[in-house]
Amino acid sequence: MQPGSPVTSLRYSAYLCLAFLAFTTISLLSCKDKPSHVEADPAFAPYVEAYTTGQISRTSAIRVQLSSTVNTTHSIGEELKETFFSITPSVKGKTVWTDARTIEFRPEKELEPNLAYQVSFALGKAAKVPEKFREFRFSFQTIKPDFNVELQGLRSNGDKTGMYLIGQLLTADVEDAKKVEQILSASQTGNAKKITWTHGGGGKVHEFQVTGIERSSTDSKLDIVWNGSPIRSKREGKTTETVPAKGSFRVLQVQAMNEGQQYASVQFSDPISAAQDLTGLLGISNEEDLSYSIQGSEIRIFASSTLDGNKSIQVNSGISNIWGDVIQQDYSANIVFESRLPSVNIIGKGNILPSSGKLVVPFDAVNLNAVDVSIIKIFENNVPQFLQENEIGGSNELRRVGKPVVQKTLRLDADQTLDLRRKQRFNLDIDKFIQTEPGAIYRVILGFRPEYSLYVGGASQSQDDDASEDDEEYDEGYGDGNNQYASDDDEGFWNSYDTYYPYGYSWSRRNDPT
Template sequence: MVLAFTLALSCKKKAVETDNLFKFRDYISYTTSGITSVASPIQINLANPVDGWEMGQEIADKIISIKPHVEGKLTVGNSHTLLFKPDEHLEPNTEYTVTVKLNNIYKNMPDGFNNYTFQFKTITPSFNVVTNSIQSYSKEWQYLESVIKSADVITLEDAKILVEASQNGKTLPLVFNELNESSKHFEFKIDSIHRFLDDSEVFVKWNGTRINADNKGENTINIPGRNHFTIVDAEVIQSPEQFLSINFSDPLKKQQNFDGLVSIQNVKNPRYIVDGNVLKVYPDSKLVGNIQVDVFQGIKNTEGFKLKKPFSETIAFEALKPQVRLISNGTILPNSQELKFNFEAVNLSAVDVRVIKIFEDNILQFLQDNTLNSNNTYDIKKVGRRIAKQTIPLQTAAENTGKWKAYSIDLSKFFKADAGAIYRVELSFNKNYSLYDCDAVAGTSNSETDDYYDYYEEENYGESYNDVALEDEDLREEQYWDNLLYRYKNYTYNWREEQNPCHDATTTSVKLYLKIYWLQT
């Protein structure tokens, strides 16, 4: 008897072991990590300068290896920074493993420190196609202003393939703004739209296959007939100033009085600006909630014809999203008893204030790699120290008006400024401080039919190395500044939700750094 056995073997991708940055802190201070753009160089910051390295110098030695393999050039950013610039964009939605051969950089490396391995992942491709206002060349020909918004940098050539439009079965030309060869944002117009005697439709289709994105879909835009003077769309624009954009089928006559022809509930003295087919109506006060809007038949187009039918609709005016902005961009402090720091905030109950001091002896070291407006968190850690942290209450929910308010903080209550030092002030907020009414916009999302998953990353590198289990973020931050942790914050990444104040991608990953540097004299 012969027994036959079938052995099924399943192959599973072996997980790559990466090195702990804290363990290698004497040799590596920073590397590219987390989610990064396909267009970004791979950066490696060494803890110590390397003799003989000059800025821009190309390194021919095999100091790094990358998997999957990438062709490119390794250059010196400065005496302790390496930049690998790929010849072409990296592959999207791909995890890269980089090994730095430290024994080829430094001599006499101890056992276990010859190589340092780290990983990062590139952004998953995704995009939106947004159609905006219809504008007119003439009575018969129009165009539709549009934009492609991408999760990551794509080429102009690829952007042109993502979308197409047609009218009555005829393909319409797309005219792109070709200012940038690569970008996340491409403006274009759907051109040569023929305005027939009767109403017609423009079909817009998009497909992300070209950039390996899952997006696909279509939209239909109604094009009123030549003799049909009507309102096509009305939407609220919130920034930089709130206004109601009313898109007409025809270009409007500029020299006409709109008073009494446009009525917005609770608005007494609006301002009007005509922009081709669009009438911009600026209310005299900030509007929030569902507002009744009426447009009457007296409005004329450039040919003197009046609007055929009145327009009446309830339009949602959303509240401003939680934000913070500076009133000034920096100053040199004289010796004074008060150090006033002025800023504005909207829809926030509080902000966190951090003050980081760059010591006088370290200023030259800091300025070797940074400007005073630098956003580099890791470089400042080498030369500075957080000396103050405070949560500043701003207002209660009952006091909130939904409008920008000015605030002032006396920093002299938090620290005593030393002559010659530089101070950086950071303002940040989280979801718990938001007074934005998320229930009022529940169910609203920026997502389309495709699934774009959140990417969550724990940033408290080093805990496993120190065998420290800290739940308190304040304690983790203290260890971070004591150089016992590499990072202490966690974040969620989802490009579609970056501007959604009710999503964790905004409240945990987008920390608003507002920097002011003072030089005490």
């Protein structure tokens, strides 16, 4: 798991508009804080509120946010002639103020990948500080280039002679689309095949389709080869798919699907006829209450209970394609349903808090026995400043205008009848956390830690039974939600809320909850 995007709230008439509620979710927190390469001196905290650190994209800017507003004659976005940033290794670029407290260095070219940079920032030029605080030193590192190829199998074109293969290429950092397309090649019996691409996910998700795959009189081989040198990655590899002969109606692949709704996927060489009753033709070992869905050349088998561990999938003769051809032989395969990755997602489009009644926020969770609830409050007098940078559901420069007022843990295992390994719907009662104020904006964040995970083989551990003396479902809170000065010790919260990868982050283990 990568943070979910906030969603937009609705705005009603003024007398109903007490507060806006915006939502976001955060992913699994790292098991341990990794030590930074160069520790910034904590004595600078009264003068520097935030700065670029950890592992960052090579397309990123380098920022320093001061603790107080600076009187400057420069316009926002205007290039500064003075030198504020000294970076090693040397980087050319320009420096601008992005707001009254944030100064940013924008590299002329992309930074070098997988490289540590040390920065000396001339704090004394930006703000009036004692002599010993004139130079603020910190460091960061760029992400190491890496990628992963995920094949999703052969599909029928809908005729008897052609097929295509779909898949994804995921990159650790933002990559140029043309370079990504050079990574992958495909050939069938020595003949190169065309690959079409759709690039998205902020330059990190690259979907592809190998087209023009021909079914001949005999089975043939489709070779998929990848080499990461175009993006300066050392990763390389190859896999081969068997293309069924023309007229060969059979099972190509059986997979256990765990993301979203659990099901067994059975991929056939031909499109499956929807005008047939599949009852008794496909089965999952030790499962009786099954349902089926036909998606072109794929049949999805759903069970009413959680599928876990080794399962035998039985495909019986009698299944027909759209041309009336029937599978003549039974087929079986063993697949493994691994425990689903822990996740939490807020449901809905956001709400305006009415003057009466309870506000309940629904959310879905899977493989978790608890979630962390955090609420950031943007005070009414800061709302105009917030809206200069954001829509209502935005999150830019949130630290400048917001303050964490609640941090609590919500237990999900109070109802012992719930199977928490399956996706379950829960309701978050906001009234238990805060008393809302007119005009303020509240952002609700749901996240989780490794110890909340029920993932099989993971780092799950049970919480202490006495986590709360009164056996409440909420652990100790952060503040009363209304005191603007309730706590100034927010650094830990903002560090976890930040978007930088920590030092030691391993992209190849991004989906490993352990």
